Amino acid sequence: MNDTPVQTTNYVADPGRIADLARHIREGELSPADLVRGCLDRIKVTEPAIKAWREVCVDTVVTEAEQRAKEVEGGIVCGPLHGIPVGIKDIIDVAGVPTRCNSLSRAGAAPATADAEIVSALRVAGALILGKTETTEFAYFNPSPARNPHNIEHTPGGSSSGSAAAVAAGTVPAALGTQTMASVNRPAAYCGIAAFKPSTRLFSTFGIEPLSTLYDTVGFYGWSVPDAAAVFDAVCPTHARPGWKELRDSPLTIVALQDPFIEEADDEIKQAVERVAERLAAASHAVEAKHSRVSFNQLYDLHLLTMEYEIGRIQRRLLDEPEGRVGIKLIEAIRRGNKIADSAYLDARRKLDEVRIEFFDAFRGVDAFLWPATPKTAPKGIAWTGEPKFISPWTALGGPVVTMPAGCAADGLPIGCLVTGAPGSDFRFGRIACRIAEAAEAHGTAS
Amino acid sequence: MNDTPVQTTNYVADPGRIADLARHIREGELSPADLVRGCLDRIKVTEPAIKAWREVCVDTVVTEAEQRAKEVEGGIVCGPLHGIPVGIKDIIDVAGVPTRCNSLSRAGAAPATADAEIVSALRVAGALILGKTETTEFAYFNPSPARNPHNIEHTPGGSSSGSAAAVAAGTVPAALGTQTMASVNRPAAYCGIAAFKPSTRLFSTFGIEPLSTLYDTVGFYGWSVPDAAAVFDAVCPTHARPGWKELRDSPLTIVALQDPFIEEADDEIKQAVERVAERLAAASHAVEAKHSRVSFNQLYDLHLLTMEYEIGRIQRRLLDEPEGRVGIKLIEAIRRGNKIADSAYLDARRKLDEVRIEFFDAFRGVDAFLWPATPKTAPKGIAWTGEPKFISPWTALGGPVVTMPAGCAADGLPIGCLVTGAPGSDFRFGRIACRIAEAAEAHGTAS
Numbered sequence: 103m104n105d106t107p108v109q110t111t112n113y114v115a116d117p118g119r120i121a122d123l124a125r126h127i128r129e130g131e132l133s134p135a136d137l138v139r140g141c142l143d144r145i146k147v148t149e150p151a152i153k154a155w156r157e158v159c160v161d162t163v164v165t166e167a168e169q170r171a172k173e174v175e176g177g178i179v180c181g182p183l184h185g186i187p188v189g190i191k192d193i194i195d196v197a198g199v200p201t202r203c204n205s206l207s208r209a210g211a212a213p214a215t216a217d218a219e220i221v222s223a224l225r226v227a228g229a230l231i232l233g234k235t236e237t238t239e240f241a242y243f244n245p246s247p248a249r250n251p252h253n254i255e256h257t258p259g260g261s262s263s264g265s266a267a268a269v270a271a272g273t274v275p276a277a278l279g280t281q282t283m284a285s286v287n288r289p290a291a292y293c294g295i296a297a298f299k300p301s302t303r304l305f306s307t308f309g310i311e312p313l314s315t316l317y318d319t320v321g322f323y324g325w326s327v328p329d330a331a332a333v334f335d336a337v338c339p340t341h342a343r344p345g346w347k348e349l350r351d352s353p354l355t356i357v358a359l360q361d362p363f364i365e366e367a368d369d370e371i372k373q374a375v376e377r378v379a380e381r382l383a384a385a386s387h388a389v390e391a392k393h394s395r396v397s398f399n400q401l402y403d404l405h406l407l408t409m410e411y412e413i414g415r416i417q418r419r420l421l422d423e424p425e426g427r428v429g430i431k432l433i434e435a436i437r438r439g440n441k442i443a444d445s446a447y448l449d450a451r452r453k454l455d456e457v458r459i460e461f462f463d464a465f466r467g468v469d470a471f472l473w474p475a476t477p478k479t480a481p482k483g484i485a486w487t488g489e490p491k492f493i494s495p496w497t498a499l500g501g502p503v504v505t506m507p508a509g510c511a512a513d514g515l516p517i518g519c520l521v522t523g524a525p526g527s528d529f530r531f532g533r534i535a536c537r538i539a540e541a542a543e544a545h546g547t548a549s
Numbered sequence: 550m551n552d553t554p555v556q557t558t559n560y561v562a563d564p565g566r567i568a569d570l571a572r573h574i575r576e577g578e579l580s581p582a583d584l585v586r587g588c589l590d591r592i593k594v595t596e597p598a599i600k601a602w603r604e605v606c607v608d609t610v611v612t613e614a615e616q617r618a619k620e621v622e623g624g625i626v627c628g629p630l631h632g633i634p635v636g637i638k639d640i641i642d643v644a645g646v647p648t649r650c651n652s653l654s655r656a657g658a659a660p661a662t663a664d665a666e667i668v669s670a671l672r673v674a675g676a677l678i679l680g681k682t683e684t685t686e687f688a689y690f691n692p693s694p695a696r697n698p699h700n701i702e703h704t705p706g707g708s709s710s711g712s713a714a715a716v717a718a719g720t721v722p723a724a725l726g727t728q729t730m731a732s733v734n735r736p737a738a739y740c741g742i743a744a745f746k747p748s749t750r751l752f753s754t755f756g757i758e759p760l761s762t763l764y765d766t767v768g769f770y771g772w773s774v775p776d777a778a779a780v781f782d783a784v785c786p787t788h789a790r791p792g793w794k795e796l797r798d799s800p801l802t803i804v805a806l807q808d809p810f811i812e813e814a815d816d817e818i819k820q821a822v823e824r825v826a827e828r829l830a831a832a833s834h835a836v837e838a839k840h841s842r843v844s845f846n847q848l849y850d851l852h853l854l855t856m857e858y859e860i861g862r863i864q865r866r867l868l869d870e871p872e873g874r875v876g877i878k879l880i881e882a883i884r885r886g887n888k889i890a891d892s893a894y895l896d897a898r899r900k901l902d903e904v905r906i907e908f909f910d911a912f913r914g915v916d917a918f919l920w921p922a923t924p925k926t927a928p929k930g931i932a933w934t935g936e937p938k939f940i941s942p943w944t945a946l947g948g949p950v951v952t953m954p955a956g957c958a959a960d961g962l963p964i965g966c967l968v969t970g971a972p973g974s975d976f977r978f979g980r981i982a983c984r985i986a987e988a989a990e991a992h993g994t995a996s
Binding site: 318 | 627644673748765866899902947972
């Protein structure tokens with residue numbers, strides 16, 4: 103592909119809403135093959151500038167799309183994502199394709215022999231694997247070539263940079279990312295799209311390159327919150343669905359959470375979250391600003407310590423790679439991690455368990471929390487994937503974390519609002535987040 | 550160790566109940582170091598005949614036990630398993646120890662650099678890692694050297710053969726196994742101990758050698774049902790605890806499930822399950838014999854097809870090993886699996902999802918099901934680990950599956966009764982299973 107950036111700065115396009123696309127396909131009004139060809143055409147237009155895709159599985163995806171089209175003609179619908187193309191972050195195995203993790207150490211990797219379990223689950227739901235999207239190296243901080251479709255001079259965030267950029271650029275309706283610190287929710291915020299990061303460790307991580315397995319969690323990108331939630335719903339394992347009751351139409355109880363930790367957010371970003379809160383209140387939901395009894399700064403520290411300890415142990419073999427084959431940021435994290443004592447790690451995990459219980463016990467009956475996704479909009483350049491610190495404490499708290507688009511800043515770049523819930527509430531929370539997004543959007547918050 | 554079997558046929562001994570041991574440790578009446586030394590002494594007695602342990606971590610476990618003892622003296626209790634020794638099936642990583650999977654292909658394996666996530670969770674709960682227990686090769690059918698403590702001429706079952714035998718022989722109060730087909734629940738039944746296999750894929754499988762990741766699930770062994778449930782409780786992730794309400798004291802609704810599939814069970818085994826049902830009814834629980842609307846034979850077939858497909862893809866690299874380094878049964882399963890078409894696998898997964906919903910929808914409000922764990926008691930010899938077919942349909946249904954000891958047959962070997970529940974009900978189900986075990990035992994069912 104052409105390496106010269108096209109001289110336009112905004113590549114944002116709605117690739118189509120999943121519920122609509124799926125219905126059109128089921129009703130025979132849209133051929134999955136035409137949908138896929140539309141994605142491939144769009145990739146040709148945007149990819150020279152955006153560089154979101156590591157590898158597009160052109161041959162297999164077209165064949166599979168034609169198969170899905172024939173099935174519809176024969177009255178067969180495999181599942182809720184029948185014929186919907188999805189992009190897969192290139193730390194997640196797709197059978198027949200090498201998983202390169204954006205690392206020179208993986209340059210000669212053989213094709214994966216099996217799909218990651220989450221990829222199998224997508225296929226069971228009828229989805230088509232459009233290809234592999236760019237990632238930071240091993241989902242850590244060394245950047246990918248992907249750029250922000252709102253302004254190619256800015257980062258799309260990381261680590262799931264390609265997945266977020268691919269959806270925001272309108273090349274695919276949905277994509278998979280993974281989050282260890284902030285790697286699903288932050289790229290969504292920077293790229294002005296939605297993401298659904300389920301409860302920490304809710305999904306099997308088989309076939310996903312590990313970084314810190316106390317946190318590594320697969321997450322879902324879509325243009326809107328209902329899009330991201332639809333992908334989650336389609337692959338949610340049976341054991342994560344019980345106890346869910348149809349949501350009443352009654353008002354939701356929402357906390358706009360306050361903590362000294364978020365004072366460093368830009369005023370524009372604070373105001374965007376406040377605007378969401380106001381619009382939700384105007385839509386008759388019970389919204390209240392409340393302080394957290396647990397310190398987000400402490401949560402951030404506990405998360406960082408436990409994560410680096412695990413990176414050190416889990417990826418220790420990367421220290422044996424020849425110099426230059428693994429980025430220095432990752433090597434340094436591995437070295438830092440290996441200096442952390444076992445006892446410090448175990449104590450931090452115990453403390454985290456306590457803090458998690460204390461936090462959610464203090465907020466029983468709360469349906470969702472609002473919180474800014476990032477202190478600032480996407481930084482300029484692609485060397486720095488941006489500040490993860492507003493998100494990692496939520497990853498540590500362990501519940502579902504949704505990124506909801508919340509308008510744009512004066513620099514034209516998107517602002518993301520986090521909508522979060524309690525661990526294990528995922529299936530119900532998907533519906534809560536959709537109601538919140540609807541109320542916020544109905545009142546014009548999202549641009 | 551001495552390879553000549555000691556001339557005794559029954560090595561069964563209660564290693565102590567976990568709740569009691571934990572309380573004695575917390576209250577300073579039992580030193581974790583003494584408990585560990587007791588385990589090591591018992592291993593010396595039983596191991597020449599039982600061969601349950603692959604490697605005992607003598608040095609590290611004694612040091613850690615002394616550390617736990619000091620902590621208690623200082624008023625520190627790490628968690629509910631503070632000072633409790635646990636055995637780890639040797640397909641699960643323990644940092645510093647090679648994971649050999651009972652395979653010649655792993656003879657030169659380097660020590661694992663990181664604990665499996667489930668092992669970390671055990672350490673967070675305060676447990677001590679006593680060592681690695683024997684497994685069938687890669688948790689498939691090629692047997693381990695372990696023997697049944699009730700009669701060393703019989704198999705302890707597989708694949709978690711060493712873990713079940715180690716607990717039954719009284720060498721350790723608890724152990725980890727994994728189940729893909731029947732590999733936790735069957736060895737428990739054969740060895741006359743309890744097991745708690747949680748909902749399929751409820752726990753992270755990071756650091757566990759994969760076989761078929763649609764099913765691979767870590768499970769817990771204890772002497773009694775409350776022992777196994779206590780280990781589950783101690784490591785249950787936050788997201789799997791919500792929605793749990795204190796169980797009422799009111800009677801449980803229990804179905805003694807009927808299906809043509811179980812007609813091949815020995816009369817003694819059918820009668821043992823009927824006896825459990827009678828004793829539960831006598832304890833005022835509502836027990837009813839009901840037929841399944843879904844076919845267990847179909848479930849068995851769907852499970853086998855999807856499992857072998859995955860074994861084929863996931864372990865395909867084992868086909869490249871020099872001849873003799875991987876057992877022929879596993880090689881044949883990999884070859885069979887690779888002949889199964891992608892479409893057949895995906896269709897079977899879709900069908901399984903349907904059947905699972907149909908089954909549990911038909912039994913709403915049921916607290917637990919009773920079912921024989923195996924058609925016969927443990928076979929003679931150790932070449933054949935026994936029939937998994939009564940258990941694998943439950944693995945496919947996806948809910949928690951408890952093995953409860955239910956007396957012995959005329960041959961002196963134990964009979965296991967399965968107590969099963971709905972996917973995702975695990976945390977509540979642990980309490981249900983304990984109530985059932987209590988009622989069954991109070992009436993003398995378990996010997």
